[in-house]
Structure formats: structure tokens, C-alpha cells
Amino acid sequence: MGNYYYSKNPEVVHEEKRWGFDILGNKISFVTDNGVFSKKTVDYGSRALINNLKIETMQEGRILDLGCGYGPIGLGIAKSNSKLIVDMVDVNELALSLAKKNAELNGLKNVNIWESNVYDKIERTDYNLILSNPPIRAGKKIVSQILAEAISHLSIGGRLVVVIQKKQGAPSAKKLMETVFNNCEVVARDKGYFILESIKLV
Numbered sequence: 001m002g003n004y005y006y007s008k009n010p011e012v013v014h015e016e017k018r019w020g021f022d023i024l025g026n027k028i029s030f031v032t033d034n035g036v037f038s039k040k041t042v043d044y045g046s047r048a049l050i051n052n053l054k055i056e057t058m059q060e061g062r063i064l065d066l067g068c069g070y071g072p073i074g075l076g077i078a079k080s081n082s083k084l085i086v087d088m089v090d091v092n093e094l095a096l097s098l099a100k101k102n103a104e105l106n107g108l109k110n111v112n113i114w115e116s117n118v119y120d121k122i123e124r125t126d127y128n129l130i131l132s133n134p135p136i137r138a139g140k141k142i143v144s145q146i147l148a149e150a151i152s153h154l155s156i157g158g159r160l161v162v163v164i165q166k167k168q169g170a171p172s173a174k175k176l177m178e179t180v181f182n183n184c185e186v187v188a189r190d191k192g193y194f195i196l197e198s199i200k201l202v
Contacts, residue, residue: 023076029105032070036095042072045193046133049163052188052195061128067135071099078111089116119149126155136168147176154200161197170194
């Protein structure tokens with residue numbers, strides 16, 4: 001059960017739900033189902049990440065939402081600014097089908113959604129921002145890969161921003177990001193969640 005959400009085709013009894021949530025001042029409609037993470041509401045970690053991004057300072061650019069699930073982070077950001085292009089990937093095909101449905105439901109044209117196991121189908125090296133609420137249950141190896149390989153897909157000055165609970169490894173994640181990027185800032189602490197940010201300097 002540990003890798004339940006981090007699986008290509010979770011075997012579930014389908015039970016779709018539709019609900020709405022305010023993200024960055026916009027009401028976003030979501031369809032969710034059994035077999036995806038946080039199916040009843042936008043989870044607290046994702047909310048903390050979104051609310052501490054300072055996304056309003058980005059006038060344009062390209063963003064990667066890694067491990068997008070049914071889409072709350074990526075779609076919320078895409079809705080906030082149509083000049084931002086948001087690429088969204090996940091390994092869970094059910095989550096991806098929901099993310100595509102949710103993009104259409106909200107009339108979002110500035111998103112691209114496809115399957116990728118971490119970065120294996122990410123070709124771009126010029127993202128301005130990579131975001132992740134990492135799948136902790138998938139294990140430390142996957143989480144470390146998300147953090148360590150981000151630098152290869154960022155432009156100079158691009159940022160990696162992640163949310164991880166302190167008790168689920170935020171201090172060790174911070175050390176790894178410092179090793180890879182030579183910098184890492186705790187942007188915020190919120191009910192045990194750490195928002196960590198590293199910048200690609202060279």
C-alpha cells in the first residue's frame with residue numbers, strides 16, 4: 001500500500017467527485033476519484049507551497065509541476081496567469097486523466113500534461129520554476145531524485161521549490177538541495193511543513 005498513489009495504474013473502484021477550491025484568488029473546479037492523493041480537498045502541503053511561491057512576481061515563464069496528481073498546484077498557477085506555461089507530469093495515469101479533465105473543466109489552455117516517471121520524459125532544460133509536493137510514500141530514492149535532478153532542467157536563475165514535512169525528511173532534503181545547488185532557503189514553515197527553495201546559480 002505504500003506506493004499506492006505512486007503507481008502507474010492504481011486498481012480502484014471508481015467513484016468520481018466534483019468540488020471547488022479557491023487557489024490564488026480563483027475558484028477552481030476539480031473532479032477527483034479513488035486512487036489519487038487527497039481526493040476530497042487540496043492537501044495542506046500543496047496549499048502551503050502555493051501560498052508561499054510569490055507567483056505574482058512571475059510575469060511570464062515556464063513552470064514544471066512534478067508529481068502533479070489531479071492538478072491543484074499546476075492548474076491553480078495556470079489559472080492565475082495565462083502568460084505562464086505550466087507543464088504537469090505524474091506517473092499515475094488515473095491522476096493524469098483527471099488533471100486533463102480538470103484543465104478542460106476550467107478552460108485552461110496554458111498547460112501541458114503527460115506521463116513521466118520523475119524526469120525520464122522531461123526534455124526541457126530551461127524551466128524558470130520546478131515545483132513538487134514529493135510522493136514521500138514512494139521512498140527516499142524517488143524524493144532524492146526529484147531534488148537532485150531538478151538542476152539539469154532549470155535555466156540559470158531558475159528555482160526549485162518543494163514542500164516536505166519536517167517529520168518526513170525536510171532537514172535531509174534541505175541538506176541534499178544545498179549540496180546540489182550550493183544554496184537552500186527555508187522560505188516558510190507552516191504546521192510542520194517546510195517550503196524549501198534552491199536557485200540554479202550557474
